[in-house]
Amino acid sequence: MTTLLQLKDVRASYDGALVLDGVSLHVDAGETVGLVGRNGAGKTTTLLSIFGVPQVTGEILVEGKALGKRGYEPAARGVSIVPQEKRIFPNLTVTENILLGGASGRRGRWTVETLFELFPNLARGKDRPGDRLSGGEQQMLAIARGLMADPKVLLLDEPTEGLAPVIIDELIDALKVIQDSGTALVLVEQHVRMVQMLASRFVALGKGRVVAEGATADLQSREVQELIAL
Amino acid sequence: MDLAQLLNGLAYGALLMILSSGLAMIYGLRGVMNFAHGALYMLGAYLAYEVTQRTSFWAALVLAPLLLAAVGAALELGVFRRLQHRSHIEVGLVMFGAALIIERTIVLIWGDDTLPVKAPSALDGTANVLGTDYPAYRLLIIGVAAVMAVALVLWLKRSRTGLHIRAASHDTETAKILGIDVDRVSLVVVALGAALAGLAGVLAAPYFSVQPGMGQSILIMVLIVVVAGGVGSIGGAMVAALALGLIQTAGNVWIPSVAVLVPYLVAIAVLLWRPSGLAGKRVA
Numbered sequence: 001m002t003t004l005l006q007l008k009d010v011r012a013s014y015d016g017a018l019v020l021d022g023v024s025l026h027v028d029a030g031e032t033v034g035l036v037g038r039n040g041a042g043k044t045t046t047l048l049s050i051f052g053v054p055q056v057t058g059e060i061l062v063e064g065k066a067l068g069k070r071g072y073e074p075a076a077r078g079v080s081i082v083p084q085e086k087r088i089f090p091n092l093t094v095t096e097n098i099l100l101g102g103a104s105g106r107r108g109r110w111t112v113e114t115l116f117e118l119f120p121n122l123a124r125g126k127d128r129p130g131d132r133l134s135g136g137e138q139q140m141l142a143i144a145r146g147l148m149a150d151p152k153v154l155l156l157d158e159p160t161e162g163l164a165p166v167i168i169d170e171l172i173d174a175l176k177v178i179q180d181s182g183t184a185l186v187l188v189e190q191h192v193r194m195v196q197m198l199a200s201r202f203v204a205l206g207k208g209r210v211v212a213e214g215a216t217a218d219l220q221s222r223e224v225q226e227l228i229a230l
Numbered sequence: 231m232d233l234a235q236l237l238n239g240l241a242y243g244a245l246l247m248i249l250s251s252g253l254a255m256i257y258g259l260r261g262v263m264n265f266a267h268g269a270l271y272m273l274g275a276y277l278a279y280e281v282t283q284r285t286s287f288w289a290a291l292v293l294a295p296l297l298l299a300a301v302g303a304a305l306e307l308g309v310f311r312r313l314q315h316r317s318h319i320e321v322g323l324v325m326f327g328a329a330l331i332i333e334r335t336i337v338l339i340w341g342d343d344t345l346p347v348k349a350p351s352a353l354d355g356t357a358n359v360l361g362t363d364y365p366a367y368r369l370l371i372i373g374v375a376a377v378m379a380v381a382l383v384l385w386l387k388r389s390r391t392g393l394h395i396r397a398a399s400h401d402t403e404t405a406k407i408l409g410i411d412v413d414r415v416s417l418v419v420v421a422l423g424a425a426l427a428g429l430a431g432v433l434a435a436p437y438f439s440v441q442p443g444m445g446q447s448i449l450i451m452v453l454i455v456v457v458a459g460g461v462g463s464i465g466g467a468m469v470a471a472l473a474l475g476l477i478q479t480a481g482n483v484w485i486p487s488v489a490v491l492v493p494y495l496v497a498i499a500v501l502l503w504r505p506s507g508l509a510g511k512r513v514a
C-alpha cells in the first residue's frame with residue numbers, strides 16, 4: 001500500500017497562537033480515515049494546514065514528496081477539500097462552482113455531467129446562483145466541486161453538520177460511491193455512527209495533539225470515549 | 231440638457247467606466263484601492279502626447295496600453311505581491327507613494343505646462359447625430375468604451391480566467407484552496423487594469439487637457455464611482471460610471487456654481503440608500 005498523504009509533526013498557529021502541537025498522521029491509497037475529537041480540538045486546522053492557511057511547520061508529503069508552501073498546490077497533486085463552512089461562491093452558479101473545482105488544471109474521471117448524476121438535486125438547479133441553495137444542496141455542491149479535480153484523497157470536514165437525517169442518508173450513499181471509485185477519504189465527524197459506517201481507521205485529536213488512533217471498532221471502548229468525549 | 235450635452239456626459243462616463251472597471255478588479259483581487267490608478271491614466275495621456283508627436287494617435291492607442299500593462303505587471307510584482315500579507319492601509323499608502331513618484335517623474339520629463347494632443351485627422355470634424363453636429367472624436371471615446379465593456383463582461387463570464395477572477399475577487403483564500411494560483415490571476419488583473427487606465431488616458435488626451443493635475447482629479451471621481459457601484463463589483467462600477475458621467479454633466483449645465491460637489495452628493499445619497507453600493511456586494 002502506498003501512503004498518499006502524510007503529516008509529520010505538524011505545528012500550526014494562527015497569529016502566533018499555537019493550535020496544532022505536533023500532529024502526525026497518514027492516509028493510504030483508497031482507505032477512509034475518520035478524524036475525530038471535540039470542538040476546538042484542531043480537526044479543521046489539521047485539514048487547513050495542508051493548504052497553508054494557518055502558519056505551518058513540520059512536513060506534509062503527498063505520495064512521498066513534500067508539498068510546497070503555495071496553497072494552490074494540493075489540488076493539483078490530488079488532495080481536495082470540502083471545507084466545514086462549504087465556502088460556496090454566492091456570485092457563481094452551481095455549474096460554475098463545480099467547474100471551479102478543476103481550477104488547478106487537474107481533471108480525471110469526473111465531469112460536470114457525471115457529478116450531476118451523482119447529485120441529481122444539483123442538476124435541477126444548475127444555473128442557480130450559489131447563495132440560493134439549501135444547506136444540503138450546498139454540501140453536495142461542495143463535494144461535487146472537490147471531486148472535479150479527481151482527487152486521490154478527498155478531505156471532508158463535518159459533511160453531516162446541520163443536515164436532516166434523510167439528507168444524511170443521501171450523503172452516505174454518495175460517499176460510498178466515491179469510496180468505491182477508489183478515492184481515499186478523510187472524514188472529520190462528530191457522529192461516531194458515520195465514522196463506523198464509512199471508515200476503517202480513526203485518528204482522535206485532543207488539544208492539538210493525536211490522543212488516540214486505531215480501528216474504528218475501538219471507537220466504542222470506554223478508554224477512547226473518555227479521551228475524545230464525543 | 232440637449233443631445234450634445236447628453237453625449238458629453240456619456241463620453242465622460244465612458245472614460246470613468248474604463249478606469250473604474252480596472253480599479254474594481256484590482257480591488258477584488260488584492261483588497262486594496264489602487265491609489266496609483268489616476269497616475270497610470272495620466273501616464274497614458276502623456277504617452278499619447280509623445281507617441282502622437284512621433285508617429286500617430288492610432289499608434290498611441292495601441293502602444294500606451296501595452297506599456298501601461300508592463301507598468302501594471304511591475305506594480306503587481308513589486309508591491310501587491312510582496313506586500314499581500316501586510317495591512318491594506320500600508321499597501322494603500324505605498325500605492326499613494328507610487329502615484330506621487332509616477333506623477334513627479336512625468337513632470338520631470340514633460341514639464342508642467344498643459345500639452346495639446348490633436349485628435350486624429352479622420353475624426354477632427356463633426357458628425358451628424360440625429361440632426362445635431364457633434365465632435366466625431368468624442369463618439370470614438372463612447373464607441374471604444376462600449377466595445378471594451380462588452381468584451382470585458384464576456385471575457386469575465388465565459389473564459390476560464392474570467393471564472394477564476396470572479397471567484398478570487400470574492401474569496402481569495404478559498405480560491406487558492408481550490409487550486410487557483412491567485413498570484414498569477416492577480417498579475418493578469420493588475421496588468422489589464424493598468425492597460426485600461428492607459429487606454430482611458432490616451433482617449434482623454436485630445437478631449438481634456440494633458441496636464442499634471444489630471445491624475446488626481448480623475449482618481450477622486452473613480453473612487454467615488456467604485457464606492458457607489460459597490461466596492462469590488464465590476465458591473466456595479468460600470469453602471470455607476472456612466473450614471474456619474476451623466477449626472478456630472480447635468481450638474482455642469484444646470485447648477486454650474488456647485489457642480490464640483492455633485493459627485494460627492496451622489497455618493498452620499500447612494501450610500502445612504504444602499505450602504506454597500508449599487509451592486510450591494512458584502513464588504514468582507
Ligand SMILES: Nc1ncnc2c1ncn2[C@@H]1O[C@H](COP(=O)(O)OP(=O)(O)OP(=O)(O)O)[C@@H](O)[C@H]1O
Pocket residue numbers: 014019037038039040041042043044045046084
Ligand atoms: N482563524 C483562526 N484564528 C484564530 N484561531 C483559530 C482560527 N481557527 C481556529 N482557531 C482556534 O484553533 C483551535 C482549533 O480550532 P479548529 O477549528 O481546528 O477545531 P475543530 O476541531 O475543527 O472544532 P469544531 O469541531 O468546532 O469544528 C480553536 O481553539 C480555535 O479557536
Ligand SMILES: [Mg+2]
Pocket residue numbers: 043044045084157
Ligand atoms: Mg472544525
